[in-house]
Amino acid sequence: MPGERKVKRNLYGRCAADTVERVTVAARAKGLTKTYGSGDAVVTALDGVDFDIVQGEFTAIMGPSGSGKSTLMHLMAALDTPTSGEVWLGDTAVGSLADTPLTKLRRERVGFVFQAFNLVPTLTARENIVLPLSIAGKPVDEEWFDRIVDVLGLRDRLTHKPSELSGGQQQRVACARALMNRPDIVFGDEPTGNLDSTSAAEVLTFLRRSVNEFNQTVVMLTHDAHAASYADRTVFLSDGRIVDELRNPSHSDLLRAMARLYPSPFTPQGPEADGIYRDGGSIPERRDDWLDDVETTAERSIARRALLD
Ligand code: ADP
Numbered sequence: 001m002p003g004e005r006k007v008k009r010n011l012y013g014r015c016a017a018d019t020v021e022r023v024t025v026a027a028r029a030k031g032l033t034k035t036y037g038s039g040d041a042v043v044t045a046l047d048g049v050d051f052d053i054v055q056g057e058f059t060a061i062m063g064p065s066g067s068g069k070s071t072l073m074h075l076m077a078a079l080d081t082p083t084s085g086e087v088w089l090g091d092t093a094v095g096s097l098a099d100t101p102l103t104k105l106r107r108e109r110v111g112f113v114f115q116a117f118n119l120v121p122t123l124t125a126r127e128n129i130v131l132p133l134s135i136a137g138k139p140v141d142e143e144w145f146d147r148i149v150d151v152l153g154l155r156d157r158l159t160h161k162p163s164e165l166s167g168g169q170q171q172r173v174a175c176a177r178a179l180m181n182r183p184d185i186v187f188g189d190e191p192t193g194n195l196d197s198t199s200a201a202e203v204l205t206f207l208r209r210s211v212n213e214f215n216q217t218v219v220m221l222t223h224d225a226h227a228a229s230y231a232d233r234t235v236f237l238s239d240g241r242i243v244d245e246l247r248n249p250s251h252s253d254l255l256r257a258m259a260r261l262y263p264s265p266f267t268p269q270g271p272e273a274d275g276i277y278r279d280g281g282s283i284p285e286r287r288d289d290w291l292d293d294v295e296t297t298a299e300r301s302i303a304r305r306a307l308l309d
């Protein structure tokens, strides 16, 4: 069972000595496996993953499209059930819960931000932000609301409907909604995937601040090295397995790891890659294989469950 444990971690990347410190596990996956279909058509989306999310950390989960990022998140956020293996949120064994306590756990202990903002179009920004509390019939902590709204710069947008907001503003509303009930963990599935670089930086900066200033635990799925560079720790998935992990990597550390772990015709290798990465540039424009599908019907139904159930 999770709880406090001692881990050996290298706080300063590859250069400094390992440090032993006490951390709290916010969520744990043990032997997590998820298969879809059967017989010849079986797809192993997740293959025996052991993974701890550390409380108060910003964790990025990286991997190309189809590597199992969303599946891992859906299982760890109690949105879906594994084929085998177990998930704990804090000390709660998620698999042991019946539907009603499961819905309650999701509503009260987990916050979500998706690639598609999933705001309710007929509600104002304020109404969208407090929606999880309205659904749960809980009062709004106005002090907390004010703090979040001010950090996100949404003060003068609260009476606007989503259609009257830019993409960046809509995603900031979604971030505020995710934090409103002070969840144990905020999960973001490609939260900057639909944003221009300026809006993406705002959202990433907010997620970073929520860890630094509110001690929020954040887990973000991304295929973008720039987004992952805001995190404390990046875990790399490939074909449903965790294949590597970096602590406090720079943008170029992440690009180098991606080139090594996910070789592809579009990812430069060897000396060519070194030249590019030393200059601090990014991988070339053609990254078709990295682009996740835009929102699918399945993702929409998962988002509904996460946000409105
Ligand atoms: P990622 O988020 O990294 O793109 P996913 O977790 O969405 O990856 O998918 C992992 C694998 O599982 C892919 O091969 C995908 O096609 C498959 N998969 C995901 N969801 C389903 C589903 N509902 N039915 C069948 N296959 C699925």
Ligand code: MG
Residues within 6 Å of the ligand: 069, 070, 071, 189, 292
């Ligand atoms: Mg995905």
